Amino acid sequence: MVEVIAPGRVNIIGEHTDYNDGFVLPFAINKYVHVRISKSSKNWEIYSEKFRDTITLEKPGKTYTWADYVVGVVKILNEKFEIPPLRIEVRSDVPVGAGFSSSAALELAVAWGIRELLNLPVTKKEMVHLCHRAENEFVGTRCGVMDQFSVAFSRKGFALFLDTATLEYEYVPLNLNGARFYVIDTGVRRSLRSSEYNRRREECEEILRILSKGSFREVFMSELEQLPDALRKRARHVLEENERVLQTVEALREGNVEKLGELLYASHRSLRDLYEVSCREADYIVGWLERRSTVLGARIFGGGFGGGILVLSSTPLEELFTDLMKDYLARFKVTPQLLQVDSADGVKRI
Ligand code: GLA
Secondary structure (H helix, E strand, O other): OOEEEEEEEEEEEOOOOOHHHHOEEEEEEEEEEEEEEEEOOEEEEEOOOOEEEEEOOOOOOOOOOHHHHHHHHHHHOOOOOOOOOOEEEEEEEEOOOOOOOOOHHHHHHHHHHHHHOOOOOOOHHHHHHHHHHHHHHHHHOOOOOOOHHHHHHOOEEEEEEEEEOOOOOEEEEOOOOOOEEEEEEOOOOOHHHHOOOOOHHHHHHHHHHHHHOHHHOOOOOHHHHHOOOOHHHHHHHHHHHHHHHHHHHHHHHOOOOOHHHHHHHHHHHHHHHHOOOOOOHHHHHHHHOOOOOEEEEEEEOOOOOOOEEEEEEOOOOOHHHHHHHHHHHHHOOOOOOEEEEOEEOEEEEO
């Protein structure tokens, strides 16, 4: 029997850049998916502590439930290795749907657990690709590689500066000069999330087609005039967001939290106005926080259309949050949640 934990993640900046060969700057957080894996005598057994339910399968195949993240990983591993029937027990304190990549955490935990149990000769980078493929090909979400990569490679105390074009990465110390990161979960879960996400991907592919480029890395601001209005906005976001990631890395290295905060607000404006993946609840929270002098920066993060807001605050946020919660609840009839997030190491056996 082996036990593995894989963390959720937040992304400081670099949103909707990972499927455009761009830069991202995530870090893993101290919320984990925990799996226990052992050999099973006959059938596959996938148990969720949350649902108090075991899914039993003779052979790995689609379940149309959360277990598809587990089965997807097994199916992809099966292309190369013979995997005997297993019992996989899952528990998790990673909030679902709030942009913390609970699905990537589950995939990596299962993949790493199977690797350890069966001594499979697979590197961490290969596991990242396998899990990314499981999500794209088996589950059907066309996500970029940021989530799986950060769940695998993050290191406590550091942000992971990743170039998604080359998969080269660097650890940047989370030098926040006493400020802290929080996440406010808007409580909004939008079904249009994955359809609009896939739509943005198609728009980006169209941009490259129109400009006859193989990668966003070959696209320059001066060329965007050739694009229709909506696509020009999308492309401008990607180019400027990449630039903001580089500036954020600098700001972190200098411990310049004011600059870091400004970049977060700028990223939010761009996601709202140019990439159009925000929502009124998120805009309300960010606008509210922007008027408070102790809050240095805030932005929607993850896929968008709800989910979480990353906040950088120079003082504890709890008191302000109580006021915000009253205003927000009265307006939107949804209860937001506040979480303080600390950085953590990537997937590991325990
Ligand atoms: C989701 C995807 C990521 C990334 C973000 C947007 O979280 O899973 O791959 O594309 O959206 O930056």
